[in-house]
Amino acid sequence: MIRRIALFVIAVVIALPISSQQWQLKRVEAIVGIGTSSIYGDLGGGSKESNMKFITDITFRNTRPSIYTGIRYRIKPNYSAKLNMIYGYSKTSDYEGSRNEGRGFTSVSHLFEISGIFEYYFLPELRRLRSAAMFNRRGMINDYSFFGAYAFIGMGGTFYWPEINYGTPRAGDEYKNTMGVTVSLPLGLGLKYIISDKWIFGYELGYRLTPSDFIDGFISPSSKRPDTYWISAFNLNYRIPTSRRGIPIFLDKQWRRARF
Numbered sequence: 001m002i003r004r005i006a007l008f009v010i011a012v013v014i015a016l017p018i019s020s021q022q023w024q025l026k027r028v029e030a031i032v033g034i035g036t037s038s039i040y041g042d043l044g045g046g047s048k049e050s051n052m053k054f055i056t057d058i059t060f061r062n063t064r065p066s067i068y069t070g071i072r073y074r075i076k077p078n079y080s081a082k083l084n085m086i087y088g089y090s091k092t093s094d095y096e097g098s099r100n101e102g103r104g105f106t107s108v109s110h111l112f113e114i115s116g117i118f119e120y121y122f123l124p125e126l127r128r129l130r131s132a133a134m135f136n137r138r139g140m141i142n143d144y145s146f147f148g149a150y151a152f153i154g155m156g157g158t159f160y161w162p163e164i165n166y167g168t169p170r171a172g173d174e175y176k177n178t179m180g181v182t183v184s185l186p187l188g189l190g191l192k193y194i195i196s197d198k199w200i201f202g203y204e205l206g207y208r209l210t211p212s213d214f215i216d217g218f219i220s221p222s223s224k225r226p227d228t229y230w231i232s233a234f235n236l237n238y239r240i241p242t243s244r245r246g247i248p249i250f251l252d253k254q255w256r257r258a259r260f
Helices: 002-018 022-026 249-259
Strands: 028-040 064-076 079-093 106-123 147-165 180-194 198-207 228-240
Touching: 002 022, 022 079, 028 106, 028 198, 106 180, 106 198, 147 198
Parallel strands: 028 079
Antiparallel strands: 028 064, 028 228, 064 079, 079 106, 106 147, 147 180, 180 198, 198 228
16 A cells, blocks of 8 residues: 555656646647638728717628638747738728718728737646646546637738729829738737647637728828728647757757758
């Protein structure tokens, strides 16, 4: 009996540091996703009578698909860095019922964003297990929870291609049907559902601030603020095994072969 207890204590002592460092062996995540994109510029807009213009600006008629891919690197259990590449497009128009319906302009803008993101997990994916809860009949279990949630902020560059249909040009308006590039500031929230120690399903919603007023290809004399856009995405994440040096194992092997 004493021998069994001693063996159990030794196993727990050995397993504790291994479990606490499990995230270090899977620091890297590959991400793919699909979602929506919506641009908010000088076209359309809520009705003149509305006192909640930002809310009434959100319409399904202007929402279009987006494609999302990225790579995430876990710095600490609560902190990650991520590189995003996103394509999306959106239609904006002076639709019937908007405050600018008499103008009758329409615009389709294509977006391609490359951004670096910092994530803070206020609901970490890792859970703290009591030593007795670290084992089942098959051995040591993983220390991942079912859910994770985070806030993010970052900086990137956005290429945009507006195609505006404005009919007869008006005095004082500015139009642009050529490619442009602008700085973008992403910020938002994300949620993860942990399927297994390798696969994660997630959802992310992010707002993009920009200094450009030409994303929709149009600036009116009454424009008071730059254009912005939203990106949402349902995504699938795959944890890539990493070496003790924090890089994917397959790259570590290639590096060792090239070195020796």
